[in-house]
Amino acid sequence: KAEITPRFEARVQKLFREEGDRISKGQPLLQLDTTQLILQQKKDRSALEVQKKEIGLSRSRLILARQRVERDFSTIEKAKATLAEAKAQADNARRTLQNKTKLHEIGAVSDSELKGVQTAYASAEAALLRAEKDFENQKVGYRKEDLKQAGLPVPEQSGALQTALVGLNTIIEKAELEKNEATLQSIQATLETTEWMLRESTVRSPLTGVVASRDIDLGEMAKPDKAMFVVIDTRNIYLSCPIGEKDLGRIDKGQKASLKVDAYPDDSFQGKIELISPIIDPQSRTVNVRIIISNPDLKLKTGMFARGEIEDAAPDRVFLVPEESVMAADEPGKGWVFFETEEGFLFKKPVQIVESKDNQLEIRGDLKEGDRIAVGALSTIKEGDRAPEKGERKK
The missing domain is CATH 2.40.50.100 (RNA polymerase II/Efflux pump adaptor protein, barrel-sandwich hybrid domain)
Known part of the structure; x- marks a missing residue:
């Protein structure tokens, strides 16, 4: 169901x-x-395409930003080299000025020549100052302190440090790309939900x-x-029926069963026990048994009443005995036999009369093969009488 x-x-x-x-x-x-769903699907697909293009632009921006950073590294190296050259020129101009000053003191250098050397030295110092400022400006954003200010770790190795600085100087472009990728995933999830709803x-x-x-x-x-x-699956249908406590030993899971219904009196429906309830009804002293019945033609309907038979799991043996060995009881189908004990005494045992044929009876009861019972003149026997010898008949 x-x-x-x-x-x-x-x-x-x-x-x-x-x-x-x-x-x-x-x-x-x-x-x-699905009218609204189809419109939503078109909207989601359009948004998906737009977002894919936006991601493409973001990736291009990130690539350009990394290329810019590479150029910045080159510019910094160039500024560093320019600074070194300016420093060397300034040092050389300083030494020249010192030498010319000493020579001027002894009259070996004219005033005009000394003045020219002084001008050259001042120019070299100015060039050095400009180179230092340019180098410091070029390094902004590419220093260890910049990483610290951004709350990022500062690697000691030069390769790792350069990678960290690249990340610092492309952080905006990278964040933009990640944001657009997250938006794309959200749109994809929305589209998948819409398409799932269309299927469902x-x-x-x-x-x-x-x-x-x-x-x-x-x-x-x-x-x-x-x-x-x-929707109910009636190819196999369940029959629920109570079984008496005393018959529990005669049923088991998987036992065959058959049933009949009034609607189809000539049909017999076959099945087997699927479940035996573990609980006994305290009022009726019965257990509920569920039988699954094959119903390929769908003739059986839910709610029908049925009469069923269950194959006996532990059937009593049937014995064929002479009619004169069984005393009829008051209840139809019931009787008594006089059973001989091991000590040779006769006592009554109840039996069920199954069938009568050819002056013989089929009986079922607490007997086993080889047991001796009295035959004939049963009305003269009393419980506790000694049994006659084998072959001897009671008079």
Whole structure:
């Protein structure tokens, strides 16, 4: 049995099955309206394409940013080299000035020559100052302190340090790419949900069986908390019946059973015990037994009354004895035999008379092969009488 509910709320657009219809697993029961879902699907697909292009642009921006950083590293190295050259020129100009000054003091250098050397030294010092400022400006954003200010670790190895500095100077472009990728995943999830709802808009039967009930109409709003159809699988049907406590030893799971119903008096339906309840009803002293019955033609209907027979798991043996060895009891089908004990005395034992044929009776009772019972003149025997010798008849 399956109660069919929709996966989401929507209006019923089409009905495919009615009560009593047979249905196979996977066949449609109804179609929900998909107008809004189709529009949403188009919107999601369009947004997905736009976002893919946005991600492409973000990746291009990140690549350009990394290329810019590489150029910045080159510019920094160039500025560093320029600074070293300017420092060397300034040092050389300083030494030249010192030498020329000493020579000027002894009259070996004219005033005009000394003035030219002084001008060259001042120019070299100015060039050094400009180179130092340019180098410091070029390093902004590529220093260890910049990593610290950004809250990032500062690697000691030069290769790892350069990688960290590249990450610092492309952090905005990378964040933009990650944001767009997250947005793409969100759009994809929305599209997948929409497409799943479109697939689920055709409500299908989860099993093969018969539509037992339909509780929704065309145009009505289907809701997940309300069953629209009930489908039952009646290819195999259950018969529930009580079994007396005393017969528990004669039944077991898997035993064969058959049943008949008034609607088909000439048909016998076969099955087997599937479940024996572990609980005994304290009032009736019975247990509930569930029998699964094969119903390929779907003749049996839920709620029918049936009469069943269960194959005996531990049948009593039937013995064939002379009619004169059994005393009839007051209850029809019941009787008594005089059973000989090991000590040679006769005592009554109840038996069930199964069938009579050819002056003999088929009986069932607490007997076993080889037991001796009295034959004839039973009315003259009293319990406790000694049994006659073998071959001797009671007079």
